[in-house]
Amino acid sequence: MFASALPVFLAASEGAEESSGIDLLLPATSELVAGILAFVIIYIMAWKWVFPQITKTLENRQAAIKADYEAAEAAKVEAESLKNDYQAQLAQARDEASRIVEEARQAGESVRADVVARAETEATAIKERATADMSGERDRVAAGLKREVADLSLDVAEKVLGTSLDRGAQQALVNQYIDELGGLGS
Amino acid sequence: MESVILAASECDVEAEIICAPSDVLELFEFTKPLFSIGGFDFTRTVFLIFLAMFIVLAILYYGLRKGEKVPSKFGAAVESLVTFVRDDIAIGIIGPEGIKYAPYLLTVFTFVIVGNLFEVTPLINFPITSRMAIPAFIAVVTWVIFVIVGFKKNGLHYLTDLVWPKSVPLALRWLVGIIEFVSTFVLRPITLAVRLFANLVAGHLMLSLLLASGYIFVTAIPDVGLKGFVGVAWFVFGLGIYLFEIVVAVLQAYIITLLSAVYVQTSVHPEH
Numbered sequence: 001m002f003a004s005a006l007p008v009f010l011a012a013s014e015g016a017e018e019s020s021g022i023d024l025l026l027p028a029t030s031e032l033v034a035g036i037l038a039f040v041i042i043y044i045m046a047w048k049w050v051f052p053q054i055t056k057t058l059e060n061r062q063a064a065i066k067a068d069y070e071a072a073e074a075a076k077v078e079a080e081s082l083k084n085d086y087q088a089q090l091a092q093a094r095d096e097a098s099r100i101v102e103e104a105r106q107a108g109e110s111v112r113a114d115v116v117a118r119a120e121t122e123a124t125a126i127k128e129r130a131t132a133d134m135s136g137e138r139d140r141v142a143a144g145l146k147r148e149v150a151d152l153s154l155d156v157a158e159k160v161l162g163t164s165l166d167r168g169a170q171q172a173l174v175n176q177y178i179d180e181l182g183g184l185g186s
Numbered sequence: 187m188e189s190v191i192l193a194a195s196e197c198d199v200e201a202e203i204i205c206a207p208s209d210v211l212e213l214f215e216f217t218k219p220l221f222s223i224g225g226f227d228f229t230r231t232v233f234l235i236f237l238a239m240f241i242v243l244a245i246l247y248y249g250l251r252k253g254e255k256v257p258s259k260f261g262a263a264v265e266s267l268v269t270f271v272r273d274d275i276a277i278g279i280i281g282p283e284g285i286k287y288a289p290y291l292l293t294v295f296t297f298v299i300v301g302n303l304f305e306v307t308p309l310i311n312f313p314i315t316s317r318m319a320i321p322a323f324i325a326v327v328t329w330v331i332f333v334i335v336g337f338k339k340n341g342l343h344y345l346t347d348l349v350w351p352k353s354v355p356l357a358l359r360w361l362v363g364i365i366e367f368v369s370t371f372v373l374r375p376i377t378l379a380v381r382l383f384a385n386l387v388a389g390h391l392m393l394s395l396l397l398a399s400g401y402i403f404v405t406a407i408p409d410v411g412l413k414g415f416v417g418v419a420w421f422v423f424g425l426g427i428y429l430f431e432i433v434v435a436v437l438q439a440y441i442i443t444l445l446s447a448v449y450v451q452t453s454v455h456p457e458h
Binding site: 024025026027028029030031032033034035036038039041042043045046047049050051053054056057058060061064065 | 214219226227228229231232235236238239242243246247250251253254255257265268269272288289290292293296297314317318319320322323324387
């Protein structure tokens with residue numbers, strides 16, 4: 001089946017070789033003219049437009065990339081200096097803060113010391129006042145007691161003697177005696 | 187290929203006339219011109235040549251027109267194509283003065299690559315470089331450039347150093363001289379043109395025959411069983427070749443550009 005088809009193809013190609021030959025190798029005039037025309041038109045475009053255009057494009061691109069790169073470099077430098085500034089400011093702020101804290105601490109300390117001192121002073125004053133009050137009271141009570149003792153002694157003596165005594169003189173006598181006792185006791 | 191497939195619908199399997207083109211030239215579009223103006227034949231190939239030109243112009247224009255700082259993907263691709271030809275081929279091979287030839291090399295590369303890729307472009311399926319006109323023209327221009335540059339840079343020494351190479355022993359000098367002369371002035375342009383042309387002819391033939399015969403065998407299924415299988419196999423094989431031809435199309439465009447640059451370089455610095 002396949003073999004039956006083959007001779008036909010072979011015959012066809014043999015026949016073709018006989019008839020064609022040189023025609024395949026020689027350029028046809030119209031194609032030559034068209035080919036030259038087309039080639040020259042492409043050449044003129046390549047020469048006058050493509051290469052100037054691509055050179056311009058690449059140069060512009062190079063310039064643009066260089067400019068971008070330089071801008072980026074400048075921005076980087078600026079960012080670096082800003083960063084340094086910020087860091088310096090931050091350090092300063094930190095110092096400031098610790099100084100403030102230290103000051104506050106010292107102020108607190110001194111306030112505390114002040115308060116303690118005042119409290120102590122006040123306490124001392126209160127204590128002294130209390131002591132003074134107490135001793136005044138004691139003197140007052142002692143005086144009252146002394147008078148009472150003298151009166152009682154006179155009353156007892158009058159009862160014992162059955163007669164009234166000269167109260168003024170006796171009183172002075174008793175007081176003198178009490179004072180002497182007090183003098184002995186102290 | 188189109189003509190074969192059209193013909194395939196008319197072929198008679200029983201009579202064993204299997205849609206062979208009447209002439210291999212049919213495969214290469216040697217058909218009647220669509221119309222003629224004053225002896226100039228507008229064939230399909232002529233239209234395809236101008237189509238290739240418009241595609242190249244459009245790609246270059248839309249890729250580069252804005253010249254943006256941040257190019258689009260397409261723009262970046264076109265830019266890298268242009269700078270590849272300029273920096274890697276023109277300057278890379280010829281040297282710093284190679285920049286003068288960059289427009290020529292870019293034209294060769296772009297025009298040929300688009301012309302070659304027409305081979306695998308659906309609905310076109312015909313490489314304009316499989317006709318001799320464009321390869322021949324490029325080869326002639328390259329020849330003219332490297333000969334003029336050779337004489338301009340080195341004066342008559344260009345020719346005398348070539349046919350009477352001092353570094354070769356005297357006994358062999360005349361022989362090497364003849365070989366050098368023939369290879370430089372005769373064979374270089376011929377090989378340059380034929381290399382491109384023949385690669386594309388072969389590729390186009392393979393694709394045409396494999397894909398068309400695949401189609402023909404498959405359409406013959408109702409009549410003869412196994413032919414369908416053979417047809418599918420042909421077709422798959424043809425598709426494999428299709429991928430291969432994409433590589434060939436790009437590679438051949440690169441090679442003709444590279445060799446043009448190398449030939450110019452040998453004239454600029456003949457001692458190398």
